[in-house]
Amino acid sequence: MAPVAPRSGDAIFANVERVNAELFTLTYGAIVRQLLTDLEEVEEVNKQLDQMGYNIGIRLVDEFLAKSNVSRCVDFRETTDVIAKVGFKMFLGVTASVTNWDADGTCCSIVLEDNPLVDFVELPDTCQGLYYCNILSGVIRGALDMVSMKTEVTWIRDVLRGDDVFELQVKLLKQVPEEYPYKDD
Ligand code: MYR
Numbered sequence: 558m559a560p561v562a563p564r565s566g567d568a569i570f571a572n573v574e575r576v577n578a579e580l581f582t583l584t585y586g587a588i589v590r591q592l593l594t595d596l597e598e599v600e601e602v603n604k605q606l607d608q609m610g611y612n613i614g615i616r617l618v619d620e621f622l623a624k625s626n627v628s629r630c631v632d633f634r635e636t637t638d639v640i641a642k643v644g645f646k647m648f649l650g651v652t653a654s655v656t657n658w659d660a661d662g663t664c665c666s667i668v669l670e671d672n673p674l675v676d677f678v679e680l681p682d683t684c685q686g687l688y689y690c691n692i693l694s695g696v697i698r699g700a701l702d703m704v705s706m707k708t709e710v711t712w713i714r715d716v717l718r719g720d721d722v723f724e725l726q727v728k729l730l731k732q733v734p735e736e737y738p739y740k741d742d
Contacts, residue, residue, distance in 0.1 A: 613696050
């Protein structure tokens with residue numbers, strides 16, 4: 558029997574990370590598949606994924622602030638930048654870019670070139686209307702809601718629909734001023 562060469566700690570961690578990433582991707586795929594079976598209508602699956610993402614997003618902010626050294630953002634522009642560069646890296650392992658700002662700074666696009674959610678994924682013809690990664694739009698909407706920014710998040714480009722990248726348009730609808738929780742008197 559050939560001797561087994563010892564692997565360095567780095568190699569083992571890289572392998573564990575890869576396996577975790579694959580497990581995550583496959584688990585997400587299994588969730589989408591189950592929703593398609595249960596809900597039958599692709600539109601309903603889109604809504605459900607968005608809602609699941611929203612519920613995750615409102616919880617992720619606390620974890621994000623605890624783990625990152627990011628301090629409070631001053632405006633929508635800075636917040637979207639932090640989500641794309643730091644948030645995506647922390648929770649999805651990839652970074653995104655923020656582009657296509659409108660003149661008044663209330664609408665932009667988050668562009669994702671790599672997206673581990675779609676590794677191994679090919680959509681059958683029966684799923685044409687599916688926004689497979691709709692959980693992400695919900696996560697972003699939920700996270701922004703938690704920092705008092707009501708937004709609408711819409712898919713503009715989707716690699717699974719033949720586009721070159723994933724692009725999410727994020728439109729700021731309303732910024733609710735945060736209330737100081739204690740009375741001064
Ligand atoms: C602030 O308190 O002003 C900073 C708020 C930053 C919110 C960042 C939330 C991270 C959400 C990550 C989304 C990841 C998508 C995969």
